[in-house]
Amino acid sequence: MDAQITLRIDGDERSLTVDTRTTLLDAMRDRLGVNSPKKGCDHGQCGACTVLLDGRRALTCLALAVAYDGAEITTAHGLADDEILHPIQQAFIDYDGFQCGYCTPGQICSAVGMLDELRAGHPSHVTASLTSLAQLTDEEIRERMSGNLCRCGAYANIVAAIREGVVA
Template sequence: MTTSRDDDSLLSRRGVLIAGAAGAALTAVPPVEAAPLPASNPPQLPVRLKVNGKRHDLRLDTRTTLLDALREHLHLTGTKKGCDHGQCGACTVIVNGQRINSCLSLALQHNGDTITTIEGLGTPDKLHPMQAAFVKHDGYQCGYCTPGQICSAVAVLDEIRAGVPSHVQADITVKPAVTNAELRERMSGNICRCGAYSNIADAMADVAGTRA
């Protein structure tokens, strides 16, 4: 038995009307709100950090960055939070002799590590040579990036010295040969929005012994 085109059109229109009515009825019913889940405390684990020569035993949220551990838990606010994405270098600290962006590293990754922040390099009464050189050569303007710049600069010169033959390293009076271009390249991960790059390079060269 065949169905006429008029019957097909009628059935099609009837189906559309029925489906539309059913959808309207469903939307008219207010949604049932699910009861909120009880808040759970984030997992925490113990971590031991040796910061600026002092041991700290902490219990931290597993998501805590090293930067936040230093600033929020140890109150060492000299290390700055800039971009929080590892792109500006304001949060640079020295871990086991190597410079890192502390905003990109979880505190728990550094259990037992030795960490040096800007507070551990020198004091107002006894500046680190790099801090004194930054003052001498005006290596800062607004100063926000300066702690990271100085920590990175100290580590850069150590990196360069590490390339000096061992028999030369024993003589602490020997300074590494370094060019301005190399200093700028090695420091390229530290951004100074004030543009004090030339002065920073001069300060580093002074400490490296390549300037009079």
């Protein structure tokens, strides 16, 4: 069965007809040519497909496209303001937070979403107190980013980039 949906991706409204079993990731990559989110494991375990979906980080390989008709989707590409990179994007460059780069768009979207969660007061497993805002320690960053895997092992630089991106 097919359905007509509209997605707003990086500020552009895009309409398409999809099979109701189509994932959001496949609709974006295969049907709309949006290739910032990557297909890694296709099981929600690696985080390469992470985007900001209505402002919250989400794994697009686990989301059915029809469930997000009308949604606002921001990819790593959409975080930049024309030629000016988002502070997290710039920090990833400055701190060499990538090697092969395959996981980088998901890492960047997850970092931006994670920082929004932190500012909103959402605790993580390692947050010391549930009654006060978490401090952005390396342990806190690692815990909150644990759903995003880097096969190259650039974790030390990713943590440093996130820490620096908050300051910028």
